[in-house]
Amino acid sequence: MLSSALPRRVGVGFKPEHFADILTEPQPVGFFEVHAENYMGAGGPPHAQLGRLREDYGLSVHGVGLSIGSMQQLDRHHLARLKTLCDRYQPESFSEHLAWSSHDSVFLNDLLPLPYTEETLARVVEHVDQVQMTLGRQMLLENPATYLLFADSTIEETAFLAEVARRTGCGLLLDVNNVFVAATNHNLDPGDYIDRFPLAAVREIHLSGHSETADELGAPLLIDSHDTPVKDPVWALYQEVLGRIGPVASLIEWDNDVPAWPVLRAEAASAQHLLDAAHRSVAA
Amino acid sequence: MSATLQSAFAAGLLATGPAPGGLTAWNNKTPERRYGVYRNNVMASLTAALASRFPAAENIVGQAFFQAMAQTFIAAHPPSSPVLLAYGDDMPDFVANFAPAREVAYLPDVMRLEIARGRAYHAADAPPLDPTAFAAIDPARLGGLVFEPNPTLSVLSSLHPVITIWAMNAGARPLAKIDVWHGEHALIARPQMTVEITSLSPGGAAFFHQLVAGATLAIAVESTIRKHADFDLSDNLATLLRSGAFSAIHQDKTNEDRNHV
Structure with a gap:
């Protein structure tokens, strides 16, 4: 089974509107990440661009529609499409979410939450096994940004992820923005979440922006909107994690209100600066 | 759960x-x-x-x-x-x-045009016909040709000026009053990496619809001329080659006797 092997550098989520800018000169990014579902057409400019980028950069294929947290069976057709995509581009990493998005043949196009119980744990483990077996590669599972909890949950999210990783051998994608968003939404300390997280299994980190609103009682409710620069407390969490585990592949995700390339590149440079410091402290 | x-x-x-x-x-x-x-x-x-x-x-x-x-x-x-x-x-x-x-009333057809453009954008890449494709063929056998549509091809006929309306609302043409309201026919294909829309005459549209349906060149021409006396074959053959509408030609084996233009 292929292990996830992204370069321990900063990457960015690829947006087609940046393609021409990226080609003008070698860019200081270690890899690009794409949403798998945007490359499931048969041909045309999306594949031409991805093939061209692949010549010069690392690649992370990030699925947003497999519905690993579904209590129903995985969509075999979708899994087959993911295999075709991974076979074609041979990405350094494939990742998906601890969430569900399809139910009874309806695709809901959002990363929906699940309660953490022995029953859901068994189902997620079964699905991750099936994905890794089909793709012939290790996958990374990402911690979700959540807005509510389930009365039936009996396992902490960090313990749930640790157990999935232990039973399946999958790696974890630690989204530090999601940590901050979810911890705030559940009135928890994000540092405490990081303390409990199985950091040894982390193969990639996600960084992104969020927006702020409030619930009906006036408590802060953060939304994982990917439409702003990374916020200060998220940078702080990122540094905290790098301090503990050393340099790891890190991605700037900016999916909505996408900025011009120089802005995104500068955001990546900020992350690379912190990553370089982590490299130096490992070397010291 | x-x-x-x-x-x-x-x-x-x-x-x-x-x-x-x-x-x-x-x-x-x-x-x-x-x-x-x-x-x-x-x-x-x-x-x-x-x-x-x-x-x-x-x-x-x-x-x-x-x-x-x-x-x-x-x-x-x-x-x-x-x-x-x-x-x-x-x-x-x-x-x-x-x-x-x-x-x-024209909104559904504008949306069909947008769907055709999107389909062309994502369809499998297939090279268009070589512009000299017909030159190598014995003129007596031209009528027996059948055409394999390029995977990116759609032909859309509308009772509304669908190309004009689309272009005005996609920033491809300035907004202006449409003085004469007549139907338009669009050929949508992607010969290389850019999706292109070609406007067809009513006869041209009938002709391309026939070819897409698998008619031989002879049958397509015959049935088009019956309804569109002004149909210009050489003009539409030029469009056929330029637009990237088809990706292969071969001889129809089933109707040899009807294959004369």
């Missing part, structure tokens, strides 16, 4: 009314607004997916109208696949029967 809880969670997302049971929050045992975030994410992301497929249609009716129409469509026709590249292929038919859009 029991499967029941997941079913209730899913069903509530495309509905109105209270959040399903079994949910909680640190400060609230009935977290309606928190559940509402998911409800909003589902509707907003699917609406955005449709708006990105139909930007000209959105421009025509305005964002607020388009969103309301999209939400009605989504509730009745949610996507069945996580690949949204083809989501909304059945929206023009829905819009044709959507009473508030009745005054914009």
